[in-house]
Structures are given as structure tokens and as C-alpha cells.
Amino acid sequence: MSSNKLQIIKTMQPKEKPDVNQVKFGSVFTDHMFKMNYTIDKGWHDAKIIPYQPITLDPAAMIFHYGQTVFEGLKAYRTNDDQILLFRPEQNMRRLNSSSERLSIPQIDEEEVLYYLQQLISIEKDWVPKDPGTSLYIRPFIIATENSLNVNPSCSYTFMIILSPVAAYYPEGINPVRIYVEEQFTRAVKGGTGMAKTAGNYSAAYNAQSAASTLGYSQVLWLDGLEKKYIEEVGSMNVFFKINGEIITPELNGSILEGITRKSLIQLLNSWNVPVVERKITIQEIVEAYEKGLLEEAFGTGTAAVISPIGELIWNDLSIKINQGETGETAKRLYDTLTKIQTGKISDPFGWTQQVRELDETIPSH
Amino acid sequence: MSSNKLQIIKTMQPKEKPDVNQVKFGSVFTDHMFKMNYTIDKGWHDAKIIPYQPITLDPAAMIFHYGQTVFEGLKAYRTNDDQILLFRPEQNMRRLNSSSERLSIPQIDEEEVLYYLQQLISIEKDWVPKDPGTSLYIRPFIIATENSLNVNPSCSYTFMIILSPVAAYYPEGINPVRIYVEEQFTRAVKGGTGMAKTAGNYSAAYNAQSAASTLGYSQVLWLDGLEKKYIEEVGSMNVFFKINGEIITPELNGSILEGITRKSLIQLLNSWNVPVVERKITIQEIVEAYEKGLLEEAFGTGTAAVISPIGELIWNDLSIKINQGETGETAKRLYDTLTKIQTGKISDPFGWTQQVRELDETIPSH
Numbered sequence: 087m088s089s090n091k092l093q094i095i096k097t098m099q100p101k102e103k104p105d106v107n108q109v110k111f112g113s114v115f116t117d118h119m120f121k122m123n124y125t126i127d128k129g130w131h132d133a134k135i136i137p138y139q140p141i142t143l144d145p146a147a148m149i150f151h152y153g154q155t156v157f158e159g160l161k162a163y164r165t166n167d168d169q170i171l172l173f174r175p176e177q178n179m180r181r182l183n184s185s186s187e188r189l190s191i192p193q194i195d196e197e198e199v200l201y202y203l204q205q206l207i208s209i210e211k212d213w214v215p216k217d218p219g220t221s222l223y224i225r226p227f228i229i230a231t232e233n234s235l236n237v238n239p240s241c242s243y244t245f246m247i248i249l250s251p252v253a254a255y256y257p258e259g260i261n262p263v264r265i266y267v268e269e270q271f272t273r274a275v276k277g278g279t280g281m282a283k284t285a286g287n288y289s290a291a292y293n294a295q296s297a298a299s300t301l302g303y304s305q306v307l308w309l310d311g312l313e314k315k316y317i318e319e320v321g322s323m324n325v326f327f328k329i330n331g332e333i334i335t336p337e338l339n340g341s342i343l344e345g346i347t348r349k350s351l352i353q354l355l356n357s358w359n360v361p362v363v364e365r366k367i368t369i370q371e372i373v374e375a376y377e378k379g380l381l382e383e384a385f386g387t388g389t390a391a392v393i394s395p396i397g398e399l400i401w402n403d404l405s406i407k408i409n410q411g412e413t414g415e416t417a418k419r420l421y422d423t424l425t426k427i428q429t430g431k432i433s434d435p436f437g438w439t440q441q442v443r444e445l446d447e448t449i450p451s452h
Numbered sequence: 453m454s455s456n457k458l459q460i461i462k463t464m465q466p467k468e469k470p471d472v473n474q475v476k477f478g479s480v481f482t483d484h485m486f487k488m489n490y491t492i493d494k495g496w497h498d499a500k501i502i503p504y505q506p507i508t509l510d511p512a513a514m515i516f517h518y519g520q521t522v523f524e525g526l527k528a529y530r531t532n533d534d535q536i537l538l539f540r541p542e543q544n545m546r547r548l549n550s551s552s553e554r555l556s557i558p559q560i561d562e563e564e565v566l567y568y569l570q571q572l573i574s575i576e577k578d579w580v581p582k583d584p585g586t587s588l589y590i591r592p593f594i595i596a597t598e599n600s601l602n603v604n605p606s607c608s609y610t611f612m613i614i615l616s617p618v619a620a621y622y623p624e625g626i627n628p629v630r631i632y633v634e635e636q637f638t639r640a641v642k643g644g645t646g647m648a649k650t651a652g653n654y655s656a657a658y659n660a661q662s663a664a665s666t667l668g669y670s671q672v673l674w675l676d677g678l679e680k681k682y683i684e685e686v687g688s689m690n691v692f693f694k695i696n697g698e699i700i701t702p703e704l705n706g707s708i709l710e711g712i713t714r715k716s717l718i719q720l721l722n723s724w725n726v727p728v729v730e731r732k733i734t735i736q737e738i739v740e741a742y743e744k745g746l747l748e749e750a751f752g753t754g755t756a757a758v759i760s761p762i763g764e765l766i767w768n769d770l771s772i773k774i775n776q777g778e779t780g781e782t783a784k785r786l787y788d789t790l791t792k793i794q795t796g797k798i799s800d801p802f803g804w805t806q807q808v809r810e811l812d813e814t815i816p817s818h
Contacts, residue, residue, distance in 0.1 A: 112512070112601025119511060140508045145614050146481060150595055153519050153651030154658070159601075190658035225601055229516055230655075235478025235525075235591055235616060237688055239658050248511050250601060270643055275677045277638030279656045285519030286652015290645045292520070292556035292605050311641045313677050322603055421506075 094204060096209070097137035106251045111390070112223060113250070115222050116213040120206045120247040123231075124192055130245065133198075135206050136329055138248065144233040148240040153286045154230035159389045160346075161252075162207050162442065164214045165430030170207060170208035170442040172224075173428045175200055177346045182226060184344075187284035190239040191228055199226070203247060207442045210249055219254030219425075223390075227407040255391040260421055262397025263304035265320060269292045269370060269402075273319065273341075275311030280341030281316075288322065295321070305386070307369075307399060309416040311341065323386030324348040324395060327372065328416050329363045330380040333362040347387045351420050353436060360416070369401055376406045383414030453695045458568060462575070463503035472581045472617045472680055477756070478589060479616070482579040486572045486613040496611065504614065510599040514606045517654045520596035522551035525755045526712075527587040527618075528573050528808065530580045531796030536573060536808040538590075539794045541566055543712045548592060550710075551648035557594055557603040565592070569613060576615055585620030585791075589756075621757035626787055628777055629670035631686055633735060634660045635768075639685065639707075641677030646684075646707030654688065659807025661687070669786040671752070673735075673765060677707065681734050689760060690714040691754030693738065694782050698730040698748040713753045717786050719802060726782070735767055742772045749770055749780030767794075 097117045104114050115138050122133040149155055158178040163171045179196035186193060203224070207214070214222040226247045230240030271294040274280020279287055291306075298306045305321030317336055319325055324345040326335045333355055338344055355362040375381040384396035397411035410413075426432040427439065470480050481504050487497040515521055524544040525801045529537045545562035552559060569590070573580075580588040592613045596606030637660040640646020645653055657672075664672045671687035683702050685691055690711040692701045699721055704710055721728040741747040750762035763777035774780075792798040793805065 110600065110602060113599070115512060124682070138511070140510050142508045145485060145504070145612050146478070146591075146616075149651075150515065150521065150593060150751050151523055151591070151651055152654035152656035153521070155516065155519070157517055188659060189655050190662060209713045223601065225512075225517070227516060233479070234476065236476060237654055239662070246511050246514075250512075272641050275638050275641040275644065277636055277677065278641065278644075279652070284652065284655075285515075285517055286650065286656065288518035288603055289520035289555050289605075290652065293554060296556060296605070311643065338679070400543030423804075 089109070090346035091133050091437060092205060094205070094209070095134065095136045104251070106220050107217060107253045109253070109362055111252050112225075113247040113256065116210045116249040116251070118206060118209055119249070121200050122202075122245050124243040124245070126241050130192070130194060133202055135202075135209060141244070141246075143231060144237060146233040146358050148230035148232050148234065151235060152230070153284070154189055154191060154238060154240055155228060155282050155285045156182060156189055156191055157225060157227035157285070158182045159283075159324035160224045161389060162214050162224060162430070164216050164327070169430060170211050170214050171430055172203075172207070172442060173314050174263045174346055174350065174438050175203060175301065175440060176193040179183050179227070181283065181344060181346070182228075185284055186228065188279055188282040189284055191230070191243060194245065194371055197247075199432040204251070206247055208444060211442065213249065213251050215251045217253075221252060222250045223250045225250065246363065260391075260393055260395055260417070262395040262408070262413055263437050264302065264398045264400065265305050265307050266298040266301060266303040267399060267401040268298070268308055269314060270294070273308040276340050278311070278341060281338070281343060283343065286407060291322070303400065307314075309369060310452070317369055317372070318342050318393075320386040320396065323388035323391065325384070325386050326351070327367065327381065328414060329375045330382070332363065333416065334367050335362070336367055337364040337365055345388060347392060347424070350424060350438065351387055354420060354423055357435070372399070373401065373404065373406065381408060383416050385414070385417040392425060393417050422424055456500050458571060459472070459500040459574070460499065460571070461502045469579060469619070470588050473583060473619045473642060475619070476616050477621065478579070481679060482576045482588075482615040482617070484575055485615070485683060486568050486573065488568075488611050490609040490611070492607050496558070496560060499568055499715035501568075501575060507610070509597060512599040512601060513598065514596035514598050517601060518596070520555055520557060520601060520606055521594060521651045522548060522555055523591060523593035523649050523651070524548045525649075526590045527755060527794070528580050528590060529587050529603055529795045530582050530739065535796060536580050537575050537794065537796055537805040538569075538573070538808060539807060540712055540804045541569060543715070547649065547710060547712070548594075551650055552594065554645055554648040557609060560611065565611070570808055572615070575809060577808065579615060579617050581617050583619075587618055589616045589618045591616065622760065624785070625654070626757075626759055626761055626779055628761040628774070628779055630668065630764045631671050631673050631762050632664040632667060632669040632744055632763060634664070634672040634674055635680055636660070638677040639674040640655075640714055642706050644677070644707060647704070647709060649709065656657050657688070665818055669766065675735060681736070682732050683735055683738070684708050686752040686760075686762065687758065688733070689754035691752050692717070693747065694749035694780060695732065696748070697727065699782065700733050701728070701730055702728040702733055711754060712780045713758060713790070716802075716804065717753055720786060720789055722742065723801070738765070739767065739770065739772065745775060747772070749782050751780070751783040759783050
């Protein structure tokens with residue numbers, strides 16, 4: 087990792103910072119962005135932090151035709167004493183590389199990119215909002231840039247990081263939502279790209295999401311693509327259930343995204359000696375637990391929303407009300423604990439948070 | 453269809469035309485491109501033919517993050533008397549809309565866009581190459597352009613058509629290739645996006661393609677994502693088998709692309725009274741036909757290559773040699789007939805070809 091490879095060009099025209107509670111999620115961006123390029127002969131090179139600006143691509147750039155792209159999502163939080171914390175960013179870099187492997191995209195140097203990310207956040211630290219539930223959303227992504235219609239992995243790529251100050255994902259707090267069990271569309275299947283954070287997975291889910299919205303539901307619960315039997319994810323989140331005191335989440339099977347929030351919540355539950363298990367779980371089992379009065383909680387988990395409690399599941403004609411449509415005690419305890427660790431309000435026994443260092447002033451800035 | 457909506461700006465600096473037999477597929481583009489935009493309030497608007505040029509997008513443009521995009525591929529051919537023919541372009545426009553429906557992208561007016569395509573090809577007619585097997589490859593595509601990280605259908609889109617003069621896809625002629633039956637990766641599954649021409653389907657196949665190449669095979673044969681039992685496609689082509697005199701191709705099932713070459717070949721076979729059936733077919737059935745000496749031919753079909761004969765299929769440890777590794781008579785007859793219709797060398801009893809009209813000079817050009 088040679089920090090002197092990083093070129094920094096600061097903006098002459100910083101933008102006015104918005105009231106994050108008034109802007110839509112992911113629609114306002116900060117003054118600077120990170121960018122570096124990959125070519126086969128040079129590898130990753132030309133790392134720079136530059137003013138946020140449009141990118142120019144040939145209409146034949148492969149990203150527009152064959153979808154070779156991966157991304158990540160993580161957050162920076164402001165503590166009460168104005169430190170900036172990142173939450174497990176090394177996990178995101180590891181997952182980015184894992185996604186890239188599935189999409190035939192060259193690996194990044196995880197430590198080096200973490201360093202660049204630290205520098206970028208340091209420059210943009212005034213953009214990390216203060217209000218409860220707010221944060222600076224971080225979007226690293228890689229796109230294929232070779233200009234060719236040949237169906238083959240690209241020989242060139244651009245890696246970028248853009249930053250967006252965001253309010254709490256659910257402005258009304260973590261209120262339980264109504265979820266529709268999807269039977270027609272499929273999100274992912276064994277041998278596919280479900281475990282990768284790649285663009286095509288997300289737009290593939292719009293039809294189902296739109297049908298759910300029309301019927302008055304917030305999201306869909308995805309069943310496995312093979313038998314439409316096993317529960318996989320909810321919307322673009324991992325999913326957890328509490329049945330008779332035990333927490334259950336679908337085991338990673340190659341079509342489920344390995345959520346960093348998911349992993350962290352499992353560790354928290356273990357530290358509390360709350361029974362938690364990763365295993366296959368069918369929608370039928372949920373119905374049976376419900377009918378026996380043993381289905382105590384259900385919630386989705388992810389970086390954007392942290393925890394999204396499920397108040398009602400609709401499967402065909404059956405309505406499964408969960409915890410009288412209220413947020414359950416486990417979901418609430420997990421949410422409170424995780425967000426307090428993320429924002430430095432309680433101590434971090436797991437070493438999950440990383441403080442953003444001041445910008446290394448030995449680097450010349452222009 | 454109001455043709456006066458089309459603005460035409462011609463280049464002042466036409467490029468030198470390359471020897472298409474010396475350039476890689478889809479790497480050289482013509483002097484002009486077509487572009488129009490969509491917004492919710494205006495619908496599709498601002499249709500224009502302009503000099504081929506880069507496009508500028510915000511790094512938050514949704515195409516980079518959630519993969520909401522569709523495309524088409526078709527060709528323009530030069531006849532011996534220097535007419536320019538399009539092959540069933542209305543089918544591509546119909547399929548583009550069908551793909552868009554799956555990806556929650558607004559529909560285009562198929563007739564209007566065909567008119568724009570005709571105008572574009574007319575302006576670029578000198579770019580349609582003359583040599584046998586060559587053509588002008590046409591790539592219409594739509595990308596989501598809203599600048600937002602919200603996981604939702606975009607509120608704005610850009611539709612473009614770019615053109616690339618291409619040599620025959622297989623410069624060495626239609627020589628049979630070796631194909632590996634893929635068991636690990638999955639191309640598509642029921643309820644997924646397999647029937648749509650959308651970017652994510654293509655990069656999702658790179659890992660399998662790369663593994664096949666490393667082992668010395670040209671492409672992979674895709675089995676269904678559910679049971680890994682039924683044959684679906686070969687590489688990015690539809691697939692046909694000839695068993696004991698009958699031609700069989702997998703029936704459209706929601707995860708197989710509805711190929712226009714596929715459809716045309718079925719019509720040709722019907723017109724010849726050659727038995728042809730669309731039905732489910734298992735890899736096991738192919739093995740059994742082979743063992744009984746009844747597997748006579750196998751070939752992939754698609755716009756780029758037209759027909760790609762399969763000389764050998766490898767499934768686990770079994771090598772299935774087909775027709776002594778030679779191109780079969782049906783594949784050859786289909787290839788010859790279809791390419792002759794496409795290039796106007798024989799009459800077109802099906803009305804498949806459309807002559808490109810001269811540019812409507814009532815349109816002001818700048």
C-alpha cells in the first residue's frame with residue numbers, strides 16, 4: 087500500500103449541505119468522489135480523489151450491454167464527540183472481491199482501497215450528518231469499461247466511491263411492515279448470482295416489488311428458486327425469525343447475500359446467549375409455528391435499514407400476523423445495540439468500528 | 453408516428469471505414485448513432501441522429517447500480533445490387549418491449565423506432581460491408597439514467613442505437629465446435645430474467661464460459677436451473693438437435709430467450725416438411741440417442757453467428773461426438789438458405805426482409 091499513489095484534487099466550489107431529513111435516500115452526493123482505473127497491463131492504477139462529477143463513457147462500454155459490475159453499501163456515522171466511525175468496512179471490501187470473482191472482475195487490494203476510503207471520508211467529514219439515525223452512505227462500485235460488443239469479460243474497469251448523506255431509512259422509525267410471499271418471480275438460484283452484489287439482481291426484482299406495492303405491501307419475501315419452498319431473503323435484506331424463543335435465519339446457500347448486518351446480529355445474539363441458528367427454513371414451517379402460536383418475531387436486516395420488523399406476512403390467502411403487528415423485543419434490542427455500537431454510544435467489544443483518521447497531510451493536495 | 457420529431461445532425465468528420473475482416477466483432481462503430489430520452493412527464497422524446505460520441509452520466513445513474521437495461525441485436529445486409537436489407541427488425545422491437553416489461557422499463561413505440569432505425573441505416577448505408585458473411589450489426593439498447601441509489605425503477609431512461617460493421621462471426625466458416633455441459637453455474641431459472649435480453653444475464657455466464665475455455669471448449673451447454681436436467685441454451689444461443697430425422701429444440705419456458713433466428717429456422721423447416729418440434733429435452737435423452745446411433749446433428753442458433761454446429765458435447769466424463777465432428781446437412785441447408793434470404797440472394801417467400809429506404813429528405817438536416 088503506497089499512499090503516494092493517491093492524487094487528491096479538491097473542489098473549488100463546495101456545495102451547500104442539505105437537511106438530510108428532507109432529501110430522498112441516495113439522491114444527494116458530497117463534494118468529492120474516489121476513482122481508479124484498471125487495465126490488463128497496469129492493473130488498478132490512477133487512484134484519485136476528485137470533485138464529484140459526471141463520467142463519460144463510450145456507448146459501447148460493456149457496462150451498458152453485459153452488466154459486468156459489482157457494488158457495496160456501507161455507512162459512516164458521527165459520534166456525539168464528533169468522531170467519524172466506519173462499521174466493519176473490511177467486510178465490505180472482502181465481499182466486493184467475492185462478488186467480483188463471480189462476475190469475472192479483477193480483485194482489488196482490500197487494504198489499499200480501505201485506505202483510499204478513509205482518505206475520502208476524512209476529506210468529506212463535514213458531510214457526515216449529526217441527527218439520530220442519519221449517516222453518510224458509502225457506495226463503492228466497479229463497472230466494465232471496454233468499448234466492445236463482444237460477449238466476454240472486459241479488459242478495463244473503473245472503480246468509484248460516491249457518498250450520500252442519508253436520513254434514517256424508515257423516517258417513521260422501525261415500524262413493522264406488511265410483506266407478500268412471492269411465488270411468481272425468482273430472485274436467485276443455486277449457481278446464479280444471488281450471493282453477489284451485482285446490479286442485475288436488483289432490477290430483476292422490480293416486477294415483484296411493484297406487484298407487492300400495488301397490493302399494499304412494502305416488500306416481498308423471496309422463496310428459493312428451485313422448489314419455492316425455502317425462505318431466502320426479504321426485499322433486498324436478509325431475514326430472521328423468532329420461533330419459540332429461538333432465532334432462525336436461512337443458512338448461506340450460494341443464492342443468499344452474505345449480509346454484514348446479518349453476520350453482526352448473529353454475533354450479538356451469541357454474545358447474549360440467545361439461541362440463534364442458521365439453517366434451511368420453509369414457508370410451511372413459518373405457517374405451522376404461527377398456527378401453534380410459536381411465531382414470535384420476524385425481521386429483515388441490512389445496511390440501509392439495519393432492521394425492518396415484519397408485522398404481517400401474506401402467503402396466498404393466508405395472513406400471518408406477527409407479534410400483533412408490533413416490533414418484537416429481540417428486533418428492538420438488536421436494533422438499539424447495533425446502532426449504538428455503530429454511532430459510538432456504547433462500547434464496541436467486537437472491534438467492529440473503525441475511526442476515520444485525519445487526512446494524511448503528507449500527501450500533496452492541489 | 454410523426455417523422456418530424458427526428459432531429460438529424462450529421463458529422464463533419466466521417467471516419468475511415470476499416471477492413472471488417474481485420475477488426476474484432478463489435479469493436480468499430482459508424483459515424484452516427486440514434487438517441488432519445490424518456491422522462492415520466494414527457495414520455496420518449498428528443499429523438500435524434502447525431503455523430504457517434506461518448507455519453508455523460510452521473511456516477512449515481514441507476515444503470516451503474518441496479519442493472520435496469522435491455523438490448524437487442526440485429527443486422528443489416530448488403531445485397532449484390534447494393535440494396536440494404538434488414539432481417540425481421542419488427543421482431544426485435546417486439547422483443548425489446550417484452551424484455552423491457554420484465555425489467556420495468558417503459559415501452560417504446562415499435563413502429564416509430566423502426567422508422568428511426570431505417571433513417572439511421574440509410575444515413576450509414578456506406579458502412580454496410582460487401583464481403584460474403586459480413587454485415588452491419590445493429591445494437592439498440594435502453595439504460596436507466598435517474599441519479600439515485602434508491603432501489604426502485606428509474607424515472608428516466610436513454611434509448612440508443614449504435615452500429616458496428618462486422619465480419620462473419622466465425623471467420624473460419626461454420627465449423628463445428630466443442631461444447632461443455634455446464635453443471636455448476638446456472639444461466640436462468642423460471643421466474644427470473646432468462647427470457648429477457650438484459651445485461652445481467654450475460655456477465656453472469658462469464659465464469660462458466662471461462663472455465664469451459666480453459667478446458668479447451670468453445671461454449672457451455674446450459675441445463676435448466678431447477679433440476680439440471682433439461683437442455684436450455686448453448687452459450688448465448690438457442691440450441692437444436694436432430695435425432696432420427698426429427699429436429700428438436702427446447703420449448704420456450706420463461707427462462708429461454710425467444711430467438712428470432714430460432715423462430716425463423718423453425719418456419720423454414722416447416723416449409724420444407726422437415727419434422728421439427730419444440731419440447732422439453734433432457735441431456736439424458738441426448739446421451740441415449742447418441743448411444744443408439746440416432747443423434748445426427750446439434751447446432752446453436754443466433755443473430756451473431758446464425759448457426760454454430762456442435763461437433764462434440766462433453767458431459768461429465770462422456771464425450772458425445774456428433775456427425776463425426778462435421779457440419780450436418782440440416783445445419784448447412786438452414787445456414788445457406790437463411791443467409792441467402794438475409795442477403796437477397798434468393799427470394800424471400802416469408803416477407804422477412806425489409807429494404808432500407810432512402811433517407812426522407814423532407815426532414816431538415818443540419
